[in-house]
Amino acid sequence: MRIETFLKQSPMFCIALTARRFDTLTTHLLEADDLNFLEALIISTLFFESSAAVKPSQLAETFGTTRGNVSHCISSLEAKGLVQRKIDPEDARAYHLTLKPQGRKTAIRVIGALDKVQREFENKVGKDALQSALRVIRSLAGST
Amino acid sequence: MRIETFLKQSPMFCIALTARRFDTLTTHLLEADDLNFLEALIISTLFFESSAAVKPSQLAETFGTTRGNVSHCISSLEAKGLVQRKIDPEDARAYHLTLKPQGRKTAIRVIGALDKVQREFENKVGKDALQSALRVIRSLAGST
């Protein structure tokens, strides 16, 4: 069986398969900190945007998922003592999310782990090649 | 909240997020034929490699999943009348998979749908850019 033949004949499957591998890779990386992908996205966002008001609805929109999902993940993060819900004084339905000290530590670790992978990638194919490939792929993903 | 800032600061999250979007895109495409991703991979493989002996263990290895998963998916495909298990005359533990006529039709439809997306992508960023980006990304995914 020549899988390579097949992959050549249907590049889209190749893209999809590759996407899946990246997803798996990331998932495994985050396992060490007992986080799923969305949880990791959330605390990293908080890390970089700690001063701003981060609301669940924005997170859902930005990361292309449902509010329910975000809500579940935030509850999970809260249970782990990584984040804190704070009622928005201007709108008691909404709230702001903030990182707790432990959450900040975890965020740093997670971001570091991903950066390490990125550097490995750069070493493998070159920084410029990686950058331009990413630009192309991202423009496709965003538009669909 | 400036998510863009965040994405710039951690490109790996960007890759992972993009990968996820592609995965979602593919999954939605396959919904019309009531197939999951692995099922689609399997019948497409059979379509391109119909003459050869395709065994579950090879599929699992090639697509980076467990035998259990492949087994489940094959059962599902069989229940839908798309593939057939045929005992390997040289090894009664193993078997060969073959496409049934309905499975062939489905495979053609699925491959066509993916090709259509590919052409859209090519129109968007140019054939050469897509090719080279894919080469880069795939070399990374394969190695990790």
Added chain:
DNA sequence: TGAGATAATTGAGTTGCTCAATCAAAGGCA
């Protein structure tokens, strides 16, 4: 022949998600 090794299956269990129903607060508007 009998002791592993190997191919595949099975089914229970997990995870990460969606979706609809619900709650609570906000914002008109007569």
Added chain:
DNA sequence: TGCCTTTGATTGAGCAACTCAATTATCTCA
């Protein structure tokens, strides 16, 4: 002011796709 609609978030049931360990069936070879 009181009512109606809209909006932000939560909840919990349900689902799809997967893994993992146990099991079955077959093969290999000394």
